[in-house]
Amino acid sequence: MDGTGLPEIRSTCPYCGVGCGVLLRPDGQGGMEVKGDPAHPANRGKLCSKGSQLGQTLGLDDRLMSPRIGARSAGWDEALDLVAERFGDTIAKHGPDSVALYVSGQLLTEDYYVANKLAKGYFGTANIDTNSRLCMASTVAGHKRAFGTDTVPGTYDDLEEADLIVLTGSNLAWCHPVLYQRIIAARKKRGTKLVVIDPRRTASCDGADLHLAVAPGGDVALFNGLLNEVSLRGKIDHAFAENVTGLEEALVSAAGDDLSATGLGEAELRAFFDLWCGTEKVVTVFSQGVNQSTSGTDKVNAILNCHLATGRIGRVGMGPFSVTGQPNAMGGREVGGLANMLTCHLDLENAEHRATVQDFWTSPEMPEAAGLKAVDMFRAVGEGNIKALWIIHTNPAVSMPDADRVRDAIAGCDFVVVSDVTDRTDTARLADVLLPAAAWGEKSGTVTNSDRTISRQRAALPPPGEARPDWEIIAEVGRRMGWGAAFDFQSPAEIFREYAALSGLAARFGRDFDISALAELSDAEYDALAPVRWPVSATRSGGRFFGDGRFFTPDGKARMVPVSHRAPVSGLSDARPFRFNTGRVRDQWHTMTRTAKSPRLSAHLPEPFLEIHPKDARALGLKPAALVRVANDHGAAILRALVTDAVRPGQVFAPMHWTGETAPSARVDALVPGHVDPVSGQPESKAATVSVEPFEAAWYGFAVSSRDLSPKAEYWTRTRTDAGYRAELAGLTTPANWEDFARDLFDTGAEVQAVEDPTRGIHRFAFTVNGRLEAALFISREPAAITRDFLAGLVGTDAPAALSGRAPADMPDPGPTICSCFGVGLNTIVAAIEEHRLMSVDAIGAQLQAGTNCGSCRAELGALLEAHLRPQAAE
Known part of the structure; x- marks a missing residue:
């Protein structure tokens, strides 16, 4: 203590x-x-x-503290009675498939289990899907095609035992930094080789032995080329192949693919094939770049084929390894949170499996066919076929493909319930009923990570106001709809025991998921449960799968699936000449409901951007710090141009985090069409086609404020700082009076200091209260050349020089944040390099701590060091 x-x-x-x-x-x-x-x-x-x-x-400033019906507060009894009544009436009038639940990998396994039980066992609909459909559904489908079940064969330890690691469609350095650091440690210790396959050059490429900038959608052709090379070089493990079917068909299909679809040169391909074929202990790590595609399932199977053909699976330091994007994406898959699955990896369309689950639950009915997957679900909402919708811990009005249409569909739905921790999301604002849920740190249960390890989440803080755990909310609706015995749960431990017991029945069908040895845990044992990797049964605990050649198909053999390259659905054209890739940045998470609260996380990349190649920027006539309008038939976004050769000509990239709450013109999923993989139903989020053109603003602005602000401009983005908020603005129409504009922006009547030069389009205002800076606005006809990070730190201080827009000599400006773990800025790093003659990233870390925690900024530190040392080397 x-x-x-x-x-x-x-x-x-x-x-x-x-x-x-x-x-x-x-x-x-x-x-x-x-x-x-x-x-x-x-x-x-x-x-x-x-x-x-x-x-x-953890701040409570935007927390939803009590239930809300429409615009008014309500008690729990009134809100839950209304939810139960409306769902019950809708099912009675229109049938069970007129209702749906859309849930999230933010749910704990116990929450997920109760939601799945309510939907499939008691509503009688399979219309329950999860935002994991947008992330990992293609992996699930590929695993099931190859292995018979959705099984991750290996463990994290394999990353440290491999001699070659291939990262494909995974910027592990930014999206899973702790795993990436385990790889870097293995490289230092045992010389592990690293290959990165990604259309972009990312932080994961830093120090890699080989970066293959594969053409968008070229992954199947690449791994088919590898499989063909494996065969030509005599690397097929024929003894292991006795446990595999479909080898010959897969080889024929692989030999027929055209390697030109990869966009790679012969030397690059040869280098990759040499490394893979010449190294037995290979781990292939894949993530969203593989999954988020109309051929995502085929991409997964192309990877699995290479490992199955060579027997490089289920043994130490080798195997295919899917890494998940959410804390409980795996737990959601285990409980059957997807519309086409049953609990415990059972199959919804298998009559015996359905009967077993229905008997165990003593439920009145069970759907016999898969429900609507996410994209189809929201289409059905828009068409009026789904009339009651319950959304839990996710923000589909921003994160779904065709986000504008999804937003409009939710707004037009007869009855919408949203369970969340805040009412300040694009989706929450559309709800008929808002239910305040407990947040991370306030709720207890379990989650499963990417290598099948079940860990406890434990409450450390009480839920604020009237917020409740999700399992409790869902179970209470079940009780109010007349199913009291089935949902009479009193604790997460009780739910976990029921779930674990059901897994034992699933194991009798030859399923992989079995935690039945935990079914008798007491409450105290559940509270004390240490991390444990499944399976956990009377006969087996943890470990790897498939090294023994036994799989979960009817004949016990793996399936190699013949696959062929298919181009992305959206084709390039003169009107839409750019291939549009989306993804994540280092310090933000999903739609920023949590991370945007952190000033330190918001300081690294505080504004939505579009990566564009210098050649394309020149052709478009883009000026430094220009704004661009990105558009297609589905939507449009305004983003800051980031000119970089990290992307190839003709390709652009934008992060997906910004929302109507933080940058309403930068909702990039509005540009992503709803094309899906035909097997998995996962959308293609990395291959839309768009036009790009300069956004010709009449003025640009930068603002800092001690209080929240909502600008009125065609473009704006708002970010939290230690002292309040900062915002970038741009508009097409010049206000008649800039001081009035500023006062309206900040909602203030405070004393003002102003510097204005209308002929040059310069207007600067500083508002003070009791001599301390409350807010400031800087307007110009071009993006303002001011020290933004320094100005953001002046709010709340006596700042007589604020209107200069520059840091005085006696007040050093740390510059934009590079290391978020320790809050180290660019200018601080450059000064240390010069003053202490630092010659390595490790030396920077020793001097400033930067890069010594998660290491995800080391690539940027290396680039700064190289830029500083290059002129010295030339002298």
Whole structure:
């Protein structure tokens, strides 16, 4: 215990699928210290920048504290009675498939289980799907085609035992930094080779032995080329192939693919084939870049084919490895949270499986066919076929493809319930009923990470106001609809025991998922449960799958699936000449409901952007810091141009995090069409086609404020700072009076200082209260050349020089944040390099700590160092 007398609590980070253990120490005042758990097998005490700053995300300023019906507050009884009544009436009048649940990998496994039980067992509909459909559904489908079940064969330890690691469609350095650091440690210790396959040059390419800038959609052709080369070089493991069917058909299909579809040169292909064929201990890590495609399932099977043909699976240091993007994407898959699955990896369309689950639940009915997957679900909402919709812990009005149409569909639905921690999301604003849910740090249950390790999340803080855990909310609706016995849960431990017992029945059908040895845990044993990798049964515990050649298909053999290259559905044209890729940035998470609360996380890349190649920027006549309008038939976005050769000519990239709450013109999923993989139903989020043109603004602005602000302009983006907020603005129409504009922006009557030069289009205002800066606005005809990070730190201080827009000599400007873990800015790093003659990234870390925690900024540190040393070398 510390000085507050409050104990340290072991829990699990709520971000990506690495599943890092954390130690939580409440401060007794609603805050909490968060650090990595050295005893957790996933991270061994390490945390990434997001995990390190979890304490900054706990503020209650935007929390939903009580149920709401329409615009008014309501009690729980009234709200839950209304939900139960409307869902019950809708099912009675229009049938069970007129209702749907759309849930999230932010749910704990116990929450997920109760939601799935209510939908499939008691509503009688399979219309329950999850935002994991947008991330990992193609992996699920590929695993089932090859293995018979959705099984991840290996463990994180294989990353440290491999001699070659291939990252494909995965910017692991930014999206799963703790795993990436385990790889980097293995490279230093044992010389592990690293290949990165990605159309973009990302931080994961830093120091890689080979970067293959594959053409968008070229993955199947690449791995088919590898499979063909495996055969030609005599690398097929014929003994293991006795446990595999479809080998010959897959080889014929692979030989027929055209390697030109990869967009790679012969030397690059040869180097990759040499490494893969010449190295037995290979792990191929794949993620969204593979899955988010209309051929995502085929891409997964192309990878699996190479490992099955060579027997490089289920043994130490080798195998295909899917890494998940959400903390409980795996748990959701295990409970059957997808519309085409049953609990415990059972099959919805298998009559015996259905009967087993229905008998176990004693449920009145069970759907016999798959429900609507995410894209089709929201189309059905828009068409009026789904009349009651319950959305839990996700923001589909921003994150779904065709986001504008999805937003409009939700707005037009007869009855919409949203369970969330805040009412300030694009989706929550469309709800008929809002239900306040407990957040991370306030709820207890389990999550499963990417290598099948089940970990406890434990409550360290009480839920604020009237917020409740999700399982409790869902179960209460079930009770109010007349199914009291089935949903009479009193704790997460009770739910977990039921779920574990059902897994034992599933195992009798030859399923892989079995945690039946945990079905008799007492409440105390559940509370104390240490991380454990499934299966956990009377006959088996943890470990790898398939090294023994036994699979979960009817004949016990793996299936190699013949696949062929298919181009992305959206074709390039003169009107839409750019291939549009979307993804994540290092320090933000999904639609920023949590991470945007952290000033430190918001400081690294505070504005939505579009990466565009210098050649394309020149052709478009883009000026430095220009804004661009990106558009197609589905939507449009305004983004800041980031000119970089990290993307190839004709390709552009934008992050998907910004929303109507933080940058309404930068909702990039409005540009993504709803094309899906025919097997998995997963949307193609990385291959839309768009036009790009300069956004010809009449004026540009930058603002800082001690209070929240909602600008009125065609373009704006708002970011949290330590002292309040900062915002970028741009508009097409010049206001008649800039001071009036500023006062309206800040909603202030404070004293103002102004510097204006209308002939040059310069207008600067500083508002002070009792001599301290409350807000400031800088307007110009071009993007303002001011020290933004320095100005953001002046709010709340006596700042007589604020209107200069520059840091005075006696007040050093740290510059834009590079290392979010320790808050180290660019100017601080450059100064240290020069003053201390630093010659390596490790030397920067020793001097400033930058890059010594999660390491995800090391690529940027290396680029800064190279830029500084290059002129010296030329002298």
